[in-house]
Amino acid sequence: MNILIMGPAGAGKGTMSELILKEYDIPHISTGDMLRENVRNNTELGRTAKSYMEAGKLVPDDVINAMVEDRLQQPDCQKGYLLDGFPRTLVQAEAFSEIAEKIGKPVESVIALEVGFDVLTDRITGRRICPKCGAIFHIRNHAPKVEGICDECGAELQQRKDDTVEQLKVRMDEYEKSTKPVIDFYEAKGVVSHIDAGKDKSEVFADVKAALEK
Numbered sequence: 191m192n193i194l195i196m197g198p199a200g201a202g203k204g205t206m207s208e209l210i211l212k213e214y215d216i217p218h219i220s221t222g223d224m225l226r227e228n229v230r231n232n233t234e235l236g237r238t239a240k241s242y243m244e245a246g247k248l249v250p251d252d253v254i255n256a257m258v259e260d261r262l263q264q265p266d267c268q269k270g271y272l273l274d275g276f277p278r279t280l281v282q283a284e285a286f287s288e289i290a291e292k293i294g295k296p297v298e299s300v301i302a303l304e305v306g307f308d309v310l311t312d313r314i315t316g317r318r319i320c321p322k323c324g325a326i327f328h329i330r331n332h333a334p335k336v337e338g339i340c341d342e343c344g345a346e347l348q349q350r351k352d353d354t355v356e357q358l359k360v361r362m363d364e365y366e367k368s369t370k371p372v373i374d375f376y377e378a379k380g381v382v383s384h385i386d387a388g389k390d391k392s393e394v395f396a397d398v399k400a401a402l403e404k
């Protein structure tokens with residue numbers, strides 16, 4: 191199954207992706223996670239991406255397209271992929287159409303998660319992530335057993351530098367401007383399911399699953 195999951199920051203892409211993976215044997219490819227790993231490892235790609243990411247701006251399309259094309263050639267993508275955070279611009283979507291066709295993996299389903307600004311603000315400012323294993327927590331809605339410590343691996347949890355209200359506004363603007371046209375692009379292909387993601391996690395996932403099984 192070849193799936194794209196889309197939605198503004200805090201819409202629950204990471205959380206829904208974890209649940210989708212339990213049902214389908216495909217890798218979760220998050221361009222944000224890949225970039226953050228490159229920043230952590232101080233690679234050339236990471237050094238290019240860092241300033242854009244900290245400002246909540248999009249990293250240039252050619253950098254991202256090459257990174258995704260390379261990742262999809264890995265053997266674990268044979269049964270498909272769950273792409274999270276890509277394509278984020280029309281240029282990326284058009285380039286990705288060619289890449290996906292070349293490697294014989296066209297997009298089959300686009301899950302578009304939709305949430306209002308107030309819910310997003312609460313989710314984003316309360317979000318804590320584990321820098322070691324990638325687990326995601328929330329200080330109220332999904333608190334770790336010990337404050338500030340990852341339940342999975344015991345590492346100290348961190349707040350992402352871009353998880354502030356100010357950065358959320360910038361990222362929402364970017365989303366409206368750059369990513370909505372991507373949804374329209376896939377809408378024209380008839381593969382988009384719009385999901386109300388402001389509800390409880392299990393209810394949202396039930397809707398996601400129904401959409402994927404359509």
Ligand code: AMP
Binds near residue numbers: 244247249276352
């Ligand atoms: P995310 O974790 O998906 O919210 O991504 C964090 C940041 O990484 C974004 O604010 C962008 O700076 C960058 N990023 C992730 N994916 C992309 C993409 N497809 N195109 C451009 N920039 C991206």
